[in-house]
Amino acid sequence: MxxxxxxxxxxxxxxxxxxxxxxxxxxxxxxxxxxxxxxxxxxxxxxxxxxxxxxxxxxxxxxxxxxxxxxxxxxxxxxxxxxxxxxFARMTVLENLTVVPPGQLGEGLAAAWFWPWGVARQEAKIRARALEVLEFLKLTHVKDNPAEALxxxxxxxxxxxxxxxxxxxxxxxxxxxxxxxxxxxxxxxxxxxxxxxxxxxxxxxxxxxxxxxxxxxxxxxxxxxxxxxxxxxxxxxxxxxxxxxxxxxxxxxx
Ligand SMILES: Nc1ncnc2c1ncn2[C@@H]1O[C@H](COP(=O)(O)OP(=O)(O)OP(=O)(O)O)[C@@H](O)[C@H]1O
Ligand SMILES: [Mg+2]
Incomplete structure (x- = not known):
């Protein structure tokens, strides 16, 4: 590979x-x-x-x-x-995961203006995935802590x-x-x-x-x-x- x-x-x-x-x-x-x-x-x-x-x-x-x-x-x-x-030290643990997926719609101003529902839907999907990953890693209890506190x-x-x-x-x-x-x-x-x-x-x-x-x-x-x-x-x-x-x-x- x-x-x-x-x-x-x-x-x-x-x-x-x-x-x-x-x-x-x-x-x-x-x-x-x-x-x-x-x-x-x-x-x-x-x-x-x-x-x-x-x-x-x-x-x-x-x-x-x-x-x-x-x-x-x-x-x-x-x-x-x-x-x-x-x-990212100041971001929460959860945010550290939600920023990863590339090409997020919400990054583009145009998409946010012209397709806000699409952006919201994609954000919800990424958040759900991040919560799953935190569960998998047994980090759910610290999801809202700043990453620097881990x-x-x-x-x-x-x-x-x-x-x-x-x-x-x-x-x-x-x-x-x-x-x-x-x-x-x-x-x-x-x-x-x-x-x-x-x-x-x-x-x-x-x-x-x-x-x-x-x-x-x-x-x-x-x-x-x-x-x-x-x-x-x-x-x-x-x-x-x-x-x-x-x-x-x-x-x-x-
Ligand atoms: N940017 C750099 N400029 C100059 N020398 C470097 C640089 N990066 C690494 N080196 C040197 O290259 C060699 C290999 O370093 P490297 O970090 O790849 O080793 P490593 O096998 O990962 O070691 P460790 O197990 O300690 O992490 C070392 O002698 C290091 O000092
Ligand atoms: Mg090394």
Missing amino acids: LEAVGLVKRFGGFTAVDGCSLTVAERSMTGLIGPNGAGKTTLFNLLGGYYRPDGGQVRFKGRDISRLKPHQRFRAGIVRTFQIPHE SGGQKKLLELGRAVMSGNRCVLLDEPAAGVNRALLGDLTERILDLHRIGYTFLIIEHDMEFIAKLCQPIYVMAEGKVLTEGTMADIRRDARVVEAYLGHSGAAA
């Missing part, structure tokens, strides 16, 4: 992503792990169109989308969440909710479990599994190995801008290069 083909990204003289290729099969939950600074988020930014690659290609459903802007990739069916949640874990759930509101089925999650407490983590895992069951495709960056092991196959491992290997958690655990990437030479020897 989504493919990175030899992607390269340089910042000045530093190569953050150095010829990365990976394939996210439709309806898979593909994992992406690697030590801090490996280039995982930079790779996401290339897939989402936030950075122009210095080499390589991004393909989506067989089509080269390397030149599409982020909003065009969003319209094509890709949505991503951020490592640091990007909620806990770190709840903000992560809201990020997932914003992705779901988009209607896009190819979802890139950047560290969805970071800062989420154990109780919420169980919920988050279940919600992602639910979405997977109904046909969502995921690419998930995460440092929490238990979380990745439970959800993802295959798992790609990145280090120093390169994809080291790919496989099941069992394959990866046995791979000396992976151990070395995480622990360094002395650690691997130990």
Whole structure:
């Protein structure tokens, strides 16, 4: 469904992503792990169109989308969440969801003037959908609170909710479990599994190995801008290069 083909990204003289290729099969939950600074988020930014690659290609459903802007990739069916949640702090939790769907009629002054019933009807539909998503994420009790008042874990759930509101089925999650407490983590895992069951495709960056092991196959491992290997958690655990990437030479020897 989504493919990175030899992607390269340089910042000045530093190569953050150095010829990365990976394939996210439709309806898979593909994992992406690697030590801090490996280039995982930079790779996401290339897939989402936030950075122009210095080499390589991004393909989506067989089509080269390397030149599409982020909003065009969003319209094509890709949505991503951020490592640091990007909620609108002063808006309520509910409003954070209702602003997501693109091309809302109410955005156009002309539509609001000439077709007010249509606008109202569409707004009601989006609101109903947002309430459903909040119920699904167990956030209904905080729907009227400003988003800035949420806990770190709840903000992560809201990020997932914003992705779901988009209607896009190819979802890139950047560290969805970071800062989420154990109780919420169980919920988050279940919600992602639910979405997977109904046909969502995921690419998930995460440092929490238990979380990745439970959800993802295959798992790609990145280090120093390169994809080291790919496989099941069992394959990866046995791979000396992976151990070395995480622990360094002395650690691997130990
Ligand atoms: N905009 C930028 N300008 C310069 N260097 C950058 C930029 N973005 C990332 N880097 C560098 O590129 C490397 C890869 O960063 P990236 O954020 O992709 O790593 P990561 O694998 O997501 O790490 P983490 O697990 O800590 O989130 C790091 O050395 C980082 O400092
Ligand atoms: Mg990152």
